[in-house]
Amino acid sequence: MKYQNIxxxxxxxxxxIDNGILKVPDYPIIPFVEGDGTGRDIWRASVxxxxxxxxxxxxxxxxxxxEVYAGEKAFNRGGxxxxxxxxxxxxxxxxxxxxxxxxxIGGGIRSLNVALRKALDLYVCLRPVRYINGVPSPVKHxxxxxxxxxxxxxxxxxxxxxFEYGTEDNRRFRELLREHFPEEYSKIRFPExxxxxxxxxxxxxxxxxxxxxxxxxxxxxxxxxxxxxKGNIMKYTEGSFRNWGYEVAEAEFxxxxxxxxxxxRTRSEKDEATANAEQEAAIKGGRLLIKDVIxxxxxxxxxxxAKEFDVLATMNLNGDYxxxxxxxxxxGIGIAPGGNINYTTGHAVFEATHGTAPKxxxxxxxxxxxxxxxxxxxxxxxxxxxxxxxxxxxxxxxIAARTVTYDFHRLMENAVLLTCxxxxxxxxxxxxx
Ligand code: NAP
Numbered sequence: 001m002k003y004q005n006i007x008x009x010x011x012x013x014x015x016x017i018d019n020g021i022l023k024v025p026d027y028p029i030i031p032f033v034e035g036d037g038t039g040r041d042i043w044r045a046s047v048x049x050x051x052x053x054x055x056x057x058x059x060x061x062x063x064x065x066x067e068v069y070a071g072e073k074a075f076n077r078g079g080x081x082x083x084x085x086x087x088x089x090x091x092x093x094x095x096x097x098x099x100x101x102x103x104x105i106g107g108g109i110r111s112l113n114v115a116l117r118k119a120l121d122l123y124v125c126l127r128p129v130r131y132i133n134g135v136p137s138p139v140k141h142x143x144x145x146x147x148x149x150x151x152x153x154x155x156x157x158x159x160x161x162x163f164e165y166g167t168e169d170n171r172r173f174r175e176l177l178r179e180h181f182p183e184e185y186s187k188i189r190f191p192e193x194x195x196x197x198x199x200x201x202x203x204x205x206x207x208x209x210x211x212x213x214x215x216x217x218x219x220x221x222x223x224x225x226x227x228x229x230k231g232n233i234m235k236y237t238e239g240s241f242r243n244w245g246y247e248v249a250e251a252e253f254x255x256x257x258x259x260x261x262x263x264x265r266t267r268s269e270k271d272e273a274t275a276n277a278e279q280e281a282a283i284k285g286g287r288l289l290i291k292d293v294i295x296x297x298x299x300x301x302x303x304x305x306a307k308e309f310d311v312l313a314t315m316n317l318n319g320d321y322x323x324x325x326x327x328x329x330x331x332g333i334g335i336a337p338g339g340n341i342n343y344t345t346g347h348a349v350f351e352a353t354h355g356t357a358p359k360x361x362x363x364x365x366x367x368x369x370x371x372x373x374x375x376x377x378x379x380x381x382x383x384x385x386x387x388x389x390x391x392x393x394x395x396x397x398x399i400a401a402r403t404v405t406y407d408f409h410r411l412m413e414n415a416v417l418l419t420c421x422x423x424x425x426x427x428x429x430x431x432x433x
Pocket of ligand 1: 038099100101102103104113333334351352353354355356357358366367368369370407
């Protein structure tokens with residue numbers, strides 16, 4: 001593939017996928033988008049950390065970074081917020097990373113992040129939420145939080161099928177509804193003045209999301225997967241997600257999981273004591289427990305009984321709320337990482353979960369933790385676990401030494417205030433602790 005503005009490093013190789021297994025060369029080419037606003041400061045600090053971690057972990061490996069353009073930097077260069085060749089580069093090189101991007105207001109593109117996810121069909125948004133000792137937290141036991149959210153990334157009301165009140169499309173859609181679905185139409189409280197949205201949740205989309213969550217949980221020796229849904233109200237979207245989740249679990253992982261639907265069947269065919277004994281034996285035998293919870297109560301229980309939750313699989317909107325709410329327990333979005341992944345094609349783009357924090361642009365102040373930990377996820381995804389462990393060690397060391405950026409400094413006592421780049425130095429230093 002020929003690129004116009006992207007310079008492909010001559011001394012690296014592509015990551016490829018073979019039968020679902022990533023093939024990572026020793027000198028992989030990895031595309032990165034620096035990001036807008038504070039993205040520049042954050043990337044400078046982060047890339048030094050990534051390179052140091054890889055160099056300390058392996059004598060014969062290094063990442064060949066390849067800058068690709070999106071957001072303001074791309075717009076200023078050539079007029080497009082997301083040039084085709086950037087999407088092509090992520091497609092060709094499989095695994096990449098990006099900093100935060102400005103969402104253009106009044107521009108032709110709704111959200112660059114959503115556009116990239118769509119173009120590459122990155123159907124999982126993976127958000128690990130784990131406590132790093134010393135990080136200021138609003139809860140009593142943040143150390144109980146060790147959860148991983150699998151958020152479906154391509155469906156739900158995020159598909160953007162909406163009919164704005166007062167428009168011709170809205171009128172036509174209401175007409176269609178009134179003519180063909182009069183009962184449903186009569187359920188709209190104020191039909192004449194309603195904006196209307198559509199929420200598609202498919203069997204295929206639910207299957208692949210829950211399949212990925214279960215496979216990940218098995219590979220990473222986790223204890224349970226919880227399907228989070230509001231199926232009591234939205235029966236044929238959220239309720240079906242729950243049912244399909246159990247279906248794929250039993251159809252494809254029958255010898256590795258025990259599900260609450262199995263428990264329910266045994267209870268109704270025999271009795272509750274037998275169902276409980278069956279579940280206990282299955283868990284003791286190392287099976288993964290698949291359970292479900294209603295979306296409203298999950299916000300309470302993940303605080304009051306954090307230890308009971310492990311991997312959470314849910315749809316787009318629930319996942320959006322839930323992953324930020326969980327991140328708040330362990331220090332907020334300033335250090336929450338994320339990855340958008342298609343486990344079938346291997347495509348993955350790791351990214352900061354916060355925005356561009358424009359008021360701190362070029363002030364070398366902000367916390368690079370979210371991008372740094374996204375890079376840690378990227379290294380783990382590549383199978384470079386030793387380098388990923390180095391990053392965790394470095395971050396834990398820097399925070400335990402109370403050397404932090406402004407956002408943590410204002411919440412900690414007796415801490416030393418560091419700039420973004422100084423925090424990068426501290427993380428690298430603590431890799432040798
Ligand atoms: P934001 O950039 O996330 O910033 C909100 C606040 O969060 C900041 O003012 C700051 O809080 C804190 N914060 C964010 N990043 C931080 C960091 N690295 N270190 C420490 N504190 C950090 O949200 P926004 O101001 O609503 O959005 C700004 C732009 O980013 C918009 O164009 C939006 O569309 C875009 N955005 C992009 C992404 C993405 O690319 N993934 C995600 C969200 C938003 P304090 O003021 O309290 O210090």
